[in-house]
Amino acid sequence: MTAAFPRPDGSAKLAGAAEYGTDLDVPGMRWGVLVPAPVPRGRIRALDLAPARAIPGVVAVGPAELAALLPGAQPDAERPLFPSTEITYHHQPLAAVAAPTLGAARRAARAVRVEVDPEPAVSDLETLFPEWPGSGAGSSPHVAAHVRARHGDVDRAFRDAETVVEETYRTASVHQVALEPHACLAEWRDDRWFVRTSTQSPFGVREDAASILGVPERSVVVEGTWVGGGFGGKGASMLEPFAMVLARASGRPVRLALGYAEEFRLGRTTLPAVIRLETAIARGRITGRRVRLLLDVGTSLPGRDFATGYSIGFLLGPYRTDAFEIEGYAVRTHKPPFGPHRAPFAPQCAFAVESHLDHAARAAGLDPEAFKAAHLWHEGDATALGQRVGPFGLGDAYAAARATAAAWRREAPAGHGVGIGAGFWSTSTGAGGEARVLLGPRELTVVQGEREIGSGSVLIGVRTVAERRTGLPAERVRIDYADTESAPFDSGVFGSRTTAALGRAVEGALDAVEATLRARLGTDGPLRLAVEGDELVVVAGTARRPVRALLTDAERAAGGIVGAGRHFGAGGSIDETRVVEGAFYPYTDFTGAAHVAEVAVDRETGTVRVVRYAAFHDAGTVVDPPSARAQIEGGVAMGLGTALTEEALWSDEGRLENAGLLDYRIPTLGEVPPIAVTFVEGHAGAGPFGAKGLGEPPIIPVPAAVAAAVRAACGAHVVELPLTAERVARALKLV
Amino acid sequence: MTDAELTVRVNGRTERLADVPGDERLLDTLRWRLGLKGTKEGCRTGDCGACTVLVDGVTVLSCLTLAHDVADQAVTTVEHVADDPVGAGVVRAFQQAGALQCGYCTPGFVVALTGLLKERGTDAPTEELLEGLQGNLCRCTGYAAIARAVARVREELA
Numbered sequence: 001m002t003a004a005f006p007r008p009d010g011s012a013k014l015a016g017a018a019e020y021g022t023d024l025d026v027p028g029m030r031w032g033v034l035v036p037a038p039v040p041r042g043r044i045r046a047l048d049l050a051p052a053r054a055i056p057g058v059v060a061v062g063p064a065e066l067a068a069l070l071p072g073a074q075p076d077a078e079r080p081l082f083p084s085t086e087i088t089y090h091h092q093p094l095a096a097v098a099a100p101t102l103g104a105a106r107r108a109a110r111a112v113r114v115e116v117d118p119e120p121a122v123s124d125l126e127t128l129f130p131e132w133p134g135s136g137a138g139s140s141p142h143v144a145a146h147v148r149a150r151h152g153d154v155d156r157a158f159r160d161a162e163t164v165v166e167e168t169y170r171t172a173s174v175h176q177v178a179l180e181p182h183a184c185l186a187e188w189r190d191d192r193w194f195v196r197t198s199t200q201s202p203f204g205v206r207e208d209a210a211s212i213l214g215v216p217e218r219s220v221v222v223e224g225t226w227v228g229g230g231f232g233g234k235g236a237s238m239l240e241p242f243a244m245v246l247a248r249a250s251g252r253p254v255r256l257a258l259g260y261a262e263e264f265r266l267g268r269t270t271l272p273a274v275i276r277l278e279t280a281i282a283r284g285r286i287t288g289r290r291v292r293l294l295l296d297v298g299t300s301l302p303g304r305d306f307a308t309g310y311s312i313g314f315l316l317g318p319y320r321t322d323a324f325e326i327e328g329y330a331v332r333t334h335k336p337p338f339g340p341h342r343a344p345f346a347p348q349c350a351f352a353v354e355s356h357l358d359h360a361a362r363a364a365g366l367d368p369e370a371f372k373a374a375h376l377w378h379e380g381d382a383t384a385l386g387q388r389v390g391p392f393g394l395g396d397a398y399a400a401a402r403a404t405a406a407a408w409r410r411e412a413p414a415g416h417g418v419g420i421g422a423g424f425w426s427t428s429t430g431a432g433g434e435a436r437v438l439l440g441p442r443e444l445t446v447v448q449g450e451r452e453i454g455s456g457s458v459l460i461g462v463r464t465v466a467e468r469r470t471g472l473p474a475e476r477v478r479i480d481y482a483d484t485e486s487a488p489f490d491s492g493v494f495g496s497r498t499t500a501a502l503g504r505a506v507e508g509a510l511d512a513v514e515a516t517l518r519a520r521l522g523t524d525g526p527l528r529l530a531v532e533g534d535e536l537v538v539v540a541g542t543a544r545r546p547v548r549a550l551l552t553d554a555e556r557a558a559g560g561i562v563g564a565g566r567h568f569g570a571g572g573s574i575d576e577t578r579v580v581e582g583a584f585y586p587y588t589d590f591t592g593a594a595h596v597a598e599v600a601v602d603r604e605t606g607t608v609r610v611v612r613y614a615a616f617h618d619a620g621t622v623v624d625p626p627s628a629r630a631q632i633e634g635g636v637a638m639g640l641g642t643a644l645t646e647e648a649l650w651s652d653e654g655r656l657e658n659a660g661l662l663d664y665r666i667p668t669l670g671e672v673p674p675i676a677v678t679f680v681e682g683h684a685g686a687g688p689f690g691a692k693g694l695g696e697p698p699i700i701p702v703p704a705a706v707a708a709a710v711r712a713a714c715g716a717h718v719v720e721l722p723l724t725a726e727r728v729a730r731a732l733k734l735v
Numbered sequence: 736m737t738d739a740e741l742t743v744r745v746n747g748r749t750e751r752l753a754d755v756p757g758d759e760r761l762l763d764t765l766r767w768r769l770g771l772k773g774t775k776e777g778c779r780t781g782d783c784g785a786c787t788v789l790v791d792g793v794t795v796l797s798c799l800t801l802a803h804d805v806a807d808q809a810v811t812t813v814e815h816v817a818d819d820p821v822g823a824g825v826v827r828a829f830q831q832a833g834a835l836q837c838g839y840c841t842p843g844f845v846v847a848l849t850g851l852l853k854e855r856g857t858d859a860p861t862e863e864l865l866e867g868l869q870g871n872l873c874r875c876t877g878y879a880a881i882a883r884a885v886a887r888v889r890e891e892l893a
Binding site for chain 1: 766767770771772773774775776777778779780782783785812813814817826829830831833835836837838839840841842845865866868869870871872873874875876877878879880881882
């Protein structure tokens with residue numbers, strides 16, 4: 001295995017030379033600012049931009065200006081850039097201004113006269129559905145999506161059960177907290193927009209921005225900058241269409257960046273949920289499960305909610321279930337739309353299902369860990385929705401976690417507790433994608449449209465695939481970051497897909513190059529590439545030919561031999577006869593993790609301190625161990641925030657009450673314990689060399705592991721995330 | 736507040752800046768007047784540490800510092816922190832330990848650790864250094880690789 005460190009991007013980042021979205025700065029640039037809705041819900045009576053325009057150098061754009069500004073455009077009627085009558089969430093952009101300085105732009109935004117008739121906003125799920133989980137929710141105008149699936153005789157399982165346990169869990173809204181807020185720069189020239197932006201998906205931004213504005217995709221060229229953290233929050237477009245209309249209106253490049261409070265208020269992320277779980281147990285086995293979910297999706301559009309149908313599968317957990325019924329409602333509230341946050345909603349699902357099954361096992365007089373281990377999926381089993389489980393190492397990971405937990409329990413002092421949490425995930429295919437390679441006389445170039453967002457998935461993962469596949473050293477493999485005009489399409493750096501999917505595409509592209517080389521050399525024996533002097537050579541048996549000598553004139557002009565390859569597609573399918581309503585989704589491959597947490601609980605205050613932590617992961621074949629370990633360390637730390645402190649506090653009226661890093665607390669250096677990382681190999685995935693995705697899995701089991709450890713330490717059974725001191729103290733009173 | 740001239744020494748160069756408003760933050764002076772974008776803008780409320788710089792060798796949050804408050808003092812930003820052997824050792828330690836991912840918090844950590852080592856001495860205990868970095872937030876690494884960089888910094892400085 002190659003050691004990737006020092007990181008190829010280390011020098012630039014350590015010298016402060018890497019340009020991020022927030023650093024974009026060109027001569028003549030204007031500063032954009034959004035005009036925020038003053039209330040979470042209301043009717044706009046008047047929007048007067050004239051006072052803003054009275055400030056020298058200011059341009060202002062509102063809903064009334066768009067048609068004239070974008071002649072012939074056919075904007076998405078369901079997603080207007082600016083609302084013309086109804087405000088649907090607090091700080092929703094009502095207009096946008098640009099000025100020669102940030103100060104002038106801020107003054108202009110404040111000068112815009114907004115008159116609104118406020119209306120009562122609804123933000124709380126249980127206020128909307130006081131009778132839930134009874135009937136009636138399905139017909140509510142607040143429901144954006146309703147999904148339901150069932151299999152087997154659930155009613156009979158519950159009727160015949162020896163033990164039935166019913167519980168309700170509540171989970172909080174959490175924010176990605178990428179340290180770099182959203183930022184971009186848009187320019188209009190030669191009848192096209194050129195957009196530079198801090199994004200996980202340049203092609204996603206192009207598609208999204210073009211559709212919102214109703215302009216052709218070919219009129220938008222997107223190029224990524226370095227990204228100061230993504231975590232799902234920088235996948236789709238956010239600021240780009242606003243910057244684009246301001247650029248068009250001002251005839252200048254326009255920079256638009258969020259302040260950190262706006263980052264919290266406008267961020268598309270995980271919103272609150274209520275989860276109802278019921279389990280029937282007979283003869284030591286799970287005989288029936290009922291799962292119901294109310295998921296707040298903010299102002300997500302009806303019919304476009306993905307989270308409910310995808311995430312709800314995680315509420316059954318990686319456990320064999322003969323008879324089940326599962327039902328989820330995506331509920332619209334007056335908040336920004338739900339958006340992906342590292343393994344969207346899966347940590348919350350794992351927390352609920354793991355805690356609940358522990359609780360149910362105890363109620364049945366069974367050992368929770370042995371009970372779970374006996375139900376875990378293995379390769380060849382079927383998921384609740386009837387998909388065959390592919391290579392899957394969670395059983396091995398869980399066994400290793402139990403051994404570690406047993407050892408830690410023997411050593412743990414009084415007041416400490418040790419717990420295990422498990423979780424599973426898949427590697428997303430996204431909308432697919434391609435990669436191109438160029439084998440030149442001196443180097444191999446991978447041409448692709450993504451930017452390295454920090455995980456190493458592009459700069460280390462994809463590069464390592466190219467190195468290992470060709471035998472070339474790192475310095476002879478160049479990753480080219482192209483814009484959407486010149487790069488082949490790729491869905492984006494999300495869904496734990498990049499090294500696996502883009503790496504697979506690079507393998508395909510290298511296969512194509514190899515086929516070309518074979519044809520030219522007239523050989524079907526093994527081929528490899530090597531460096532000789534300053535040149536690349538093709539080695540076939542004892543023959544060595546410089547790449548230079550194998551190029552056609554056209555290739556010499558283009559820089560080398562071109563090969564193109566595609567990603568893998570979706571791996572499996574679900575049994576659609578089990579789906580009653582809505583869309584459920586299959587998994588591409590199955591990644592699993594079991595985590596062990598040791599915590600100390602202060603019984604007086606309820607304060608939880610995580611003392612040590614161990615993570616056991618099946619990530620298929622690990623492509624680059626140092627980066628893989630770094631992903632897990634970072635994911636666990638992020639999960640500790642979800643577990644213990646992170647909670648975006650939305651008032652019942654839809655106002656965010658803690659829009660800042662002082663009141664929304666992410667883990668600090670002193671709060672993350674040592675994390676031991678172990679890979680369980682031997683369960684190959686769909687990626688190169690059998691790799692599976694790893695960006696998201698590390699966050700999934702964390703809240704579950706911490707909650708189990710808290711219960712072991714003090715008996716408190718907390719059914720709400722995060723496990724704040726207050727909640728733990730309250731649960732302790734019930735012990 | 737009125738605009739006034741400001742003289743400040745930044746990365747060894749004397750900068751005479753005209754019309755600097757009294758409420759301008761050092762962060763904005765560095766980034767937008769002097770083009771030193773290595774100093775990162777995160778929260779602007781002093782909670783994340785991404786904007787850390789050295790003023791006369793002492794770590795300061797440039798988002799909470801008024802530009803006029805550092806008049807005639809020496810400001811060092813990440814772009815030049817490695818000019819000094821301590822800063823260069825810190826950069827090597829981060830590079831060798833792979834103590835960065837997205838890199839947005841990195842300039843703040845590098846400058847803050849350099850400042851700590853200058854203030855407490857290069858033989859300061861690792862625990863003390865780690866405690867001194869608690870005001871810098873990182874969302875990618877879980878701080879594990881950063882702690883490994885801190886642990887090896889003495890080796891790099893030897």
